Amino acid sequence: xxxxxxxxxxxxxxxxxxxxxxxxxxxxxxxxxxxxxxxxxxxxxxxxxxxxxxxxxxxxxxxxxxxxxxxxxxxxxxxxxxxxxxxxxxxxxxxxxxxxxxxxxxxxxxxxxxxxxxx
Amino acid sequence: xxxxxxxxxxxxxxxxxxxxxxxxxxxxxxxxxxxxxxxxxxxxxxxxxxxxxxxxxxxxxxxxxxxxxxxxxxxxxxxxxxxxxxxxxxxxxxxxxxxxxxxxxxxxxxxx
Numbered sequence: 552x553x554x555x556x557x558x559x560x561x562x563x564x565x566x567x568x569x570x571x572x573x574x575x576x577x578x579x580x581x582x583x584x585x586x587x588x589x590x591x592x593x594x595x596x597x598x599x600x601x602x603x604x605x606x607x608x609x610x611x612x613x614x615x616x617x618x619x620x621x622x623x624x625x626x627x628x629x630x631x632x633x634x635x636x637x638x639x640x641x642x643x644x645x646x647x648x649x650x651x652x653x654x655x656x657x658x659x660x661x662x663x664x665x666x667x668x669x670x
Numbered sequence: 671x672x673x674x675x676x677x678x679x680x681x682x683x684x685x686x687x688x689x690x691x692x693x694x695x696x697x698x699x700x701x702x703x704x705x706x707x708x709x710x711x712x713x714x715x716x717x718x719x720x721x722x723x724x725x726x727x728x729x730x731x732x733x734x735x736x737x738x739x740x741x742x743x744x745x746x747x748x749x750x751x752x753x754x755x756x757x758x759x760x761x762x763x764x765x766x767x768x769x770x771x772x773x774x775x776x777x778x779x780x781x782x
Contacts, residue, residue: 595773595774596776598771601771657710
C-alpha cells in the first residue's frame with residue numbers, strides 16, 4: 552500500500568524557518584518525481600515545488616522561489632521542503648504528492664501537515 | 671504561467687442528474703509531440719487530500735467510477751458526472767501540468 556506521511560508542521564513566527572518531511576512507503580520511491588502542494592485555510596490548491604527522481608531537477612512556484620528548497624533522500628524514502636523567510640501568506644496545509652509518471656498528475660497524496668505563520 | 675479558470679464556482683444538482691464543470695486554460699495545454707492534453711481533474715472532500723479522477727484530459731484513474739468522464743482539448747475542458755450520487759458532493763479542481771502546474775480555483779458540487 553502506498554503511503555505518504557508528512558511531518559514538521561507547526562506554528563512559526565514571520566521570518567522564521569521550518570523543514571517539512573514526507574516519508575514514503577509501499578513503492579519504489581527513487582523511481583518517482585515528488586511534489587509539494589499547499590492549501591491555505593478555506594482556499595484552493597496551490598502547487599509549490601517538484602523534484603525529479605535523482606534530485607537533479609527542481610522547479611518552484613514564483614510565490615516561494617528563493618525561499619523554499621525541495622530535496623530528497625532516496626535511501627530514506629523521504630522528500631523534504633525547507634521553508635525560510637516565512638510569511639503569513641505561507642500559512643497552509645502542505646501536502647506531498649507522488650507524480651503519476653513523467654511530469655503528469657498526482658496519484659497519491661499525504662494527509663498534509665499544517666504550517667501556521669503568525670506572531 | 672498558464673492559468674486555469676473553472677466555471678461555475680458552484681452548482682447544485684439533484685441525485686441522478688448530470689453535473690458539468692468547465693475548465694479553461696489561458697493557453698493550449700495540448701502537446702503535439704505526444705498528442706496529449708496535459709490536464710487532470712481532482713476531487714476533494716472536507717478534511718481529506720485531493721483524489722485524482724482524470725488525467726491526460728480523459729483517462730479515468732483506476733478505481734474511479736465510470737460516471738466520471740473528462741473531455742476537451744487545447745484550452746477548453748469538461749468534467750462530467752453523468753448521474754450524481756450523494757458521495758460526489760465535493761470540490762473539484764482542474765490542473766494543467768503542461769508547464770509550471772496550476773490548479774483552477776475549484777468548483778463546489780452540492781446535492782440539490
